[in-house]
Each structure stands twice: as structure tokens, then as C-alpha cells.
Amino acid sequence: MIHPLRRQPFRSRRSVGLVGLFYSGKTVLLTSLIAHLRNHDPDRLPLDPSGSDDELTLLDELPPALCAERFDVDDHYNRLSVADWPAKTDRLSEYRAELVIGRKSWWTIDLSLVDLPGERLADMVIARHPTFEGWSDTVLGVFRKFAEFAEVARPYFDTLGRNLAEDDVLLAYRTLLATLHSRFMPFISPSSFVLDPEGVPIDARLGPSPPCSVAEAIRRKAERGTCGLSSSEQFAPLPADVRERAPELAAAFAQRYQRYRTQLVLPFARALARCDDLVVLVDVTVLLEGGHGMVNANRAFLEQVLSYVDPGLSPGRQLYAAAVSALSFGLTRLEHVRRVAFVATKADRVVRDDRDRLLDLLSRLTRPIIRPHLATKHLTVEHLIVAAVNSTWSEPGDPPDMLRYNTPRGEVKAPVSRLPDDWPDHFDPGRFRFPRPEPSLPRARIKVPPHINLDRLARFVLDKKTV
Ligand SMILES: Nc1nc2c(ncn2[C@@H]2O[C@H](COP(=O)(O)OP(=O)(O)OP(=O)(O)O)[C@@H](O)[C@H]2O)c(=O)[nH]1
Ligand SMILES: [Mg+2]
Structure with missing residues (x-):
């Protein structure tokens, strides 16, 4: 000008x-x-x-x-x-x-x-991947690559091996995210789990809680957290063989992933990249x-x-x-x-x-x-x-x-x-x-x-x- x-x-x-x-x-x-x-x-x-x-x-x-x-x-x-x-x-x-x-x-x-908000940066992995399949493969790849992630992710992989009911898959993934959160490990995607789409942190959503064990704190977070735009819009990463075995679940997660990416992730990711x-x-x-x-x-x-x-x-x-x-x-x-x-x-x-x-x-x-x-x-x-x-x-x-x-x-x-x-x-x-x-x-x-x-x-x- x-x-x-x-x-x-x-x-x-x-x-x-x-x-x-x-x-x-x-x-x-x-x-x-x-x-x-x-x-x-x-x-x-x-x-x-x-x-x-x-x-x-x-x-x-x-x-x-x-x-x-x-x-x-x-x-x-x-x-x-x-x-x-x-x-x-x-x-x-x-x-x-x-x-x-x-x-x-x-x-x-x-x-x-x-x-x-720093939490949203963990969603850059979502910004990077236009498809749910690409995101799933990258996130699960990171979980397999580092020993400390692999240990936390094992129960999630076990669940996927024996039970593909949507609610159980989502609860197992939220338990994985809650465990990462309790260890201050910042790879929590979708970030809505720790900071909901309105910007309310998970600890504020849970409210004051009596002193409890780490396992109990993880259970409470896994029950109350949301991995998606809302409780009916949740998704979790699925490996290729599970996507083949459960195509309906994979398709539902893929649609919710797209809505989350468009509404929550891309606006801030684009602002940064510019x-x-x-x-x-x-x-x-x-x-x-x-x-x-x-x-x-x-x-x-x-x-x-x-x-x-x-x-x-x-x-x-x-x-x-x-x-x-x-x-x-x-x-x-x-x-x-x-x-x-x-x-x-x-x-x-x-x-x-x-x-x-x-x-x-x-x-x-x-x-x-x-x-x-x-x-x-x-x-x-x-x-x-x-x-x-x-x-x-x-x-x-x-x-x-x-x-x-x-x-x-x-x-x-x-x-x-x-x-x-x-x-x-x-x-x-x-x-x-x-x-x-x-x-x-x-x-x-x-x-x-x-x-x-x-x-x-x-x-x-x-x-x-x-x-
Ligand atoms: N000693 C010291 N502590 C700092 C300084 N800057 C930040 N801190 C500490 O770090 C905390 C977090 O700082 P923020 O600037 O809120 O961090 P942020 O990156 O904006 O965090 P989010 O908003 O959660 O993404 C503060 O509450 C302080 O405890 C500094 O210059 N010196
Ligand atoms: Mg800040």
C-alpha cells in the first residue's frame, strides 16, 4: 500500500x-x-x-x-x-x-x-492429512515408533484385535489419550479431547475432583472427554486391516474426521501457514x-x-x-x-x-x-x-x-x-x-x-x- x-x-x-x-x-x-x-x-x-x-x-x-x-x-x-x-x-x-x-x-x-492454544497444534497432523486413512496410518505409526507411546497404545491395539463395537473402540482410544495427557505427552489428536471445540479444557469440564489414583483420574477423563466435534461426532484412528474388516465404522469415522478437519483444524492451520x-x-x-x-x-x-x-x-x-x-x-x-x-x-x-x-x-x-x-x-x-x-x-x-x-x-x-x-x-x-x-x-x-x-x-x- x-x-x-x-x-x-x-x-x-x-x-x-x-x-x-x-x-x-x-x-x-x-x-x-x-x-x-x-x-x-x-x-x-x-x-x-x-x-x-x-x-x-x-x-x-x-x-x-x-x-x-x-x-x-x-x-x-x-x-x-x-x-x-x-x-x-x-x-x-x-x-x-x-x-x-x-x-x-x-x-x-x-x-x-x-x-x-498449544493443544491445537497436535491437530497439525490432521491438517497435514486430507484423508482419515492417511491420518490413521501416521498417528498409529508414531504410536508404534516410540517405546513410550507403544506401551500406552498397546491396550488400544488389543481392543481393535478383539472388539470393533464403536463405543468400545472410542472408549479405548480416549483411554489412550487420557493416559498420554496424564504423562504430559503432547501427541493428543484430535485435540478436542483436551480442549473442546468451545475452548473449555478437560480439567475444567471435569470440575473439582477428590484426590484419586492416577488410574481413576485416567478413567474419569476417558469417560468425559470427546474425540471429535461433539459426543456423536467422535472418531479414532483405525489401521488398514481394521478398516477392511469394519468398513461401516471406518466410513463413519472418515466423515466425522472430515467435518472436524474443516471446521476446527483448517482455519487455524491456514492462518499459521500464511x-x-x-x-x-x-x-x-x-x-x-x-x-x-x-x-x-x-x-x-x-x-x-x-x-x-x-x-x-x-x-x-x-x-x-x-x-x-x-x-x-x-x-x-x-x-x-x-x-x-x-x-x-x-x-x-x-x-x-x-x-x-x-x-x-x-x-x-x-x-x-x-x-x-x-x-x-x-x-x-x-x-x-x-x-x-x-x-x-x-x-x-x-x-x-x-x-x-x-x-x-x-x-x-x-x-x-x-x-x-x-x-x-x-x-x-x-x-x-x-x-x-x-x-x-x-x-x-x-x-x-x-x-x-x-x-x-x-x-x-x-x-x-x-x-
Ligand atoms: N519463569 C518464567 N516462567 C514463565 C515465563 N513465561 C511463561 N512462564 C510460565 O509458563 C506458564 C505458561 O505460559 P503461557 O505463556 O501461558 O504458555 P502458552 O504457551 O501460552 O500456553 P497455552 O495457552 O496453554 O498454549 C506460565 O503460567 C508461567 O508459569 C517466563 O518468562 N519466565
Ligand atoms: Mg497461551
């Missing part, structure tokens, strides 16, 4: 999607970033390391362009400022603003930042706390997301994109993800001396997943560690494995796990422990959240060359 009478006659469009599992820190990251964009202070968020043209001005906040819902930054910020983390996200939302960087620029940036850049959040500390099973599940999940988004441009599409851009004087862009930043979030949960190790662990996890895309396409990939709201500190003389932070009981000083140089071959949940602080934020709005490396993420988002 061109505005000949303005000081910045040109306007470029940029959209960035934040993806990551539930609890990976997307909403906090976006809230903190927006707070910094609204009150930009070059000393706290340096955008140009040379310091020559470091001024960012937010001109206007705009209605969303990629989805229906506005990102409720004020509500999230208000909670942070009273030492409470934001509520979990229940739907796709977008923050959109017009910005100008530097004093001499001829361009304004129309920037969209997209946030989504982004120029993706910020992929990985909470390495939670993966260490969760054990190797969680690392494997996270890896399988990231592979599915990147396969659907298919980031990068093949040489042919790169040429086409360059031609489109040249013919429109750079004002039209081919909508496709071309840059990916992998971000290890909550870097304040590890001691300062371990931040390099945090970056190494992130890179070791994500490099094998992104390499096939990098090998064949034009794609920019960055790796960063960030704390959106730095909520821990240490004082001179504190031991090297100690952090200080606020909790509802007041300030504590506690030991934290040191990071390994590489992912251990085998590690069970509980071997690593990191703090869960309250957010520490200045209440005066002209102040901005303390952070670690948020400036580097901002440079990526704004496409400032030096990250």
Missing part, C-alpha cells in the same frame, strides 16, 4: 505465528513483547546493536487480519502486573499494529502476531523435568507441525516470489513461511552459567527436524534463548546452583538443577528440577518487563538483520 502524502509513504506487511506446546510460554512472550513495542526504550530493548537508528514508534493498533479474535494483551498484562501468569489460551487470536522503525525510514510495518515467520517455542526446562518420553513426544509433534507448514521456498518458488516482489516494487509478498526462530523459553529458570547449555540443548533437539527443510529450500533459521518476564535473580556470593525468586509464600532462595552438556540417553521424570516463580513486573505502565534476550527476538520479528 502507498500513502504519497505521509512521511513514510510505503507500508510493508509482516505476520508472525507463535507456535509451541501448551504451557511453552507463547502468551507471556507475546504480552511482554507487545509491552515493549508500546513503550519502546532502546536501552531496554536495543533493536540496532550499532545504536544508530534504534527508535521504534507504535503508530496505531489495528483490527486482526488473519483471524477473528483480538489478542487480549491488556488482560494478560494486568494479570502479570499483580504477580499472576496469564490464563491459558482457548482460541486463536492476533495482535496487529502499525509501527515505524528509525527516524529516516520510508516504510511503516503492518505487523500481525498470532497466538494460539505467516511470513514462525517463532517455535520449546520449553527445554519442562522437557528436562518431564523425562525422555516427553522429549520424544515433543520431537514427533514438532515434525508434524513443520511438515504441514513446509517452511522455506523451493528454488522455483523463490524465483516466482522474487518476480512478484520486483513487479510490485516489493509491496506484494508470497504468503509462505520463510524464516523460523526456535526459542528456548523461560531461560530465567536456569542459572546464568547454564544459558549456553540451554541453547545447545535446543539446537540439538531441533536441528535434525529442520535440516530436511534447510537442505532443499531457501529458509532462514535462528536459535535463541529468551525469558519473556525474567522472574529470578541471584546475589553476589550465592552458590552456583542457587536462584532467588518470589512465590505466594514470599521470596525464596532454592537450589536448581544444573543443565547437562547434552540430552541424557535416558532420564525419568523428576531427575531435573527448576523453579516456578511468580512473575515480577513493574506496575507503572511506562516501565517494561525485565527480560533475557527479548531484544534478539524482537529483531527477528521485525526482520532487523542482526539478530
Whole structure:
């Protein structure tokens, strides 16, 4: 778009999607970033390391362009400022603003930042597969591939071997999903099982429950959860031989799968795939706390997301994109993800001396997943560690494995796990422990959240060359 009478006659469009599992820190990251964009202070968020043209001005906040819902930054910020983390996200939302960087620029940036509930990302495997048969084969393939999935999935396969009554198949699959959920393994598809189509989490649907055994909790979730648009619209993956043996069941599941895919999955999957850049959040500390099973599940999940988004441009599409851009004087862009930043979030949960190790662990996890895309396409990939709201500190003389932070009981000083140089071959949940602080934020709005490396993420988002 061109505005000949303005000081910045040109306007470029940029959209960035934040993806990551539930609890990976997307909403906090976006809230903190927006707070910094609204009150930009070059000393706290340096955008140009040379310091020559470091001024960012937010001109206007705009209605969303990629989805229906506005990102409720004020509500999230208000909670942070009273030492409470934001509520979990229940739907796709977008923050959109017009910005100008530097004093001499001829361009304004129309920037969209997209946030989504982490659970829905497990449905990217549905977005990737137009048919129920393809989805079934991929999901069951993942369950067979990793030992920790295979163990959880065995009773489901046993059920399919002896009983193909619809209700029994669905209950067996919901039991499988409930078991994954109880182990924090993020491969729960359809995601309606943990976050129903209205955005209500399964724990909220169950309501408060008396303390009970893990087996009882799994049974309750399996009874109440829904794998589909509603209780009469449920489906579960079926292997090829079962699809042959029970064609009516397979046909019913296939129709429900199509309705689920069209109504719930494709709208957000398309919004993400249309982004120029993706910020992929990985909470390495939670993966260490969760054990190797969680690392494997996270890896399988990231592979599915990147396969659907298919980031990068093949040489042919790169040429086409360059031609489109040249013919429109750079004002039209081919909508496709071309840059990916992998971000290890909550870097304040590890001691300062371990931040390099945090970056190494992130890179070791994500490099094998992104390499096939990098090998064949034009794609920019960055790796960063960030704390959106730095909520821990240490004082001179504190031991090297100690952090200080606020909790509802007041300030504590506690030991934290040191990071390994590489992912251990085998590690069970509980071997690593990191703090869960309250957010520490200045209440005066002209102040901005303390952070670690948020400036580097901002440079990526704004496409400032030096990250
Ligand atoms: N110490 C620390 N904890 C953080 C930070 N960011 C997030 N957290 C913690 O991580 C939790 C989840 O953060 P969210 O931003 O809500 O996570 P999300 O990815 O949006 O999760 P969903 O909405 O469920 O998809 C918060 O409630 C905090 O406990 C951070 O910068 N530092
Ligand atoms: Mg969220």
C-alpha cells in the first residue's frame, strides 16, 4: 500500500505465528513483547546493536487480519502486573499494529502476531492429512515408533484385535489419550479431547475432583472427554486391516474426521501457514523435568507441525516470489513461511552459567527436524534463548546452583538443577528440577518487563538483520 502524502509513504506487511506446546510460554512472550513495542526504550530493548537508528514508534493498533479474535494483551498484562501468569489460551487470536522503525525510514510495518492454544497444534497432523486413512496410518505409526507411546497404545491395539463395537473402540482410544495427557505427552489428536471445540479444557469440564489414583483420574477423563466435534461426532484412528474388516465404522469415522478437519483444524492451520515467520517455542526446562518420553513426544509433534507448514521456498518458488516482489516494487509478498526462530523459553529458570547449555540443548533437539527443510529450500533459521518476564535473580556470593525468586509464600532462595552438556540417553521424570516463580513486573505502565534476550527476538520479528 502507498500513502504519497505521509512521511513514510510505503507500508510493508509482516505476520508472525507463535507456535509451541501448551504451557511453552507463547502468551507471556507475546504480552511482554507487545509491552515493549508500546513503550519502546532502546536501552531496554536495543533493536540496532550499532545504536544508530534504534527508535521504534507504535503508530496505531489495528483490527486482526488473519483471524477473528483480538489478542487480549491488556488482560494478560494486568494479570502479570499483580504477580499472576496469564490464563491459558482457548482460541486463536492476533495482535496487529502499525509501527515505524528509525527516524529516516520510508516504510511503516503492518505487523500481525498470532497466538494460539498449544493443544491445537497436535491437530497439525490432521491438517497435514486430507484423508482419515492417511491420518490413521501416521498417528498409529508414531504410536508404534516410540517405546513410550507403544506401551500406552498397546491396550488400544488389543481392543481393535478383539472388539470393533464403536463405543468400545472410542472408549479405548480416549483411554489412550487420557493416559498420554496424564504423562504430559503432547501427541493428543484430535485435540478436542483436551480442549473442546468451545475452548473449555478437560480439567475444567471435569470440575473439582477428590484426590484419586492416577488410574481413576485416567478413567474419569476417558469417560468425559470427546474425540471429535461433539459426543456423536467422535472418531479414532483405525489401521488398514481394521478398516477392511469394519468398513461401516471406518466410513463413519472418515466423515466425522472430515467435518472436524474443516471446521476446527483448517482455519487455524491456514492462518499459521500464511505467516511470513514462525517463532517455535520449546520449553527445554519442562522437557528436562518431564523425562525422555516427553522429549520424544515433543520431537514427533514438532515434525508434524513443520511438515504441514513446509517452511522455506523451493528454488522455483523463490524465483516466482522474487518476480512478484520486483513487479510490485516489493509491496506484494508470497504468503509462505520463510524464516523460523526456535526459542528456548523461560531461560530465567536456569542459572546464568547454564544459558549456553540451554541453547545447545535446543539446537540439538531441533536441528535434525529442520535440516530436511534447510537442505532443499531457501529458509532462514535462528536459535535463541529468551525469558519473556525474567522472574529470578541471584546475589553476589550465592552458590552456583542457587536462584532467588518470589512465590505466594514470599521470596525464596532454592537450589536448581544444573543443565547437562547434552540430552541424557535416558532420564525419568523428576531427575531435573527448576523453579516456578511468580512473575515480577513493574506496575507503572511506562516501565517494561525485565527480560533475557527479548531484544534478539524482537529483531527477528521485525526482520532487523542482526539478530
Ligand atoms: N519463569 C518464567 N516462567 C514463565 C515465563 N513465561 C511463561 N512462564 C510460565 O509458563 C506458564 C505458561 O505460559 P503461557 O505463556 O501461558 O504458555 P502458552 O504457551 O501460552 O500456553 P497455552 O495457552 O496453554 O498454549 C506460565 O503460567 C508461567 O508459569 C517466563 O518468562 N519466565
Ligand atoms: Mg497461551
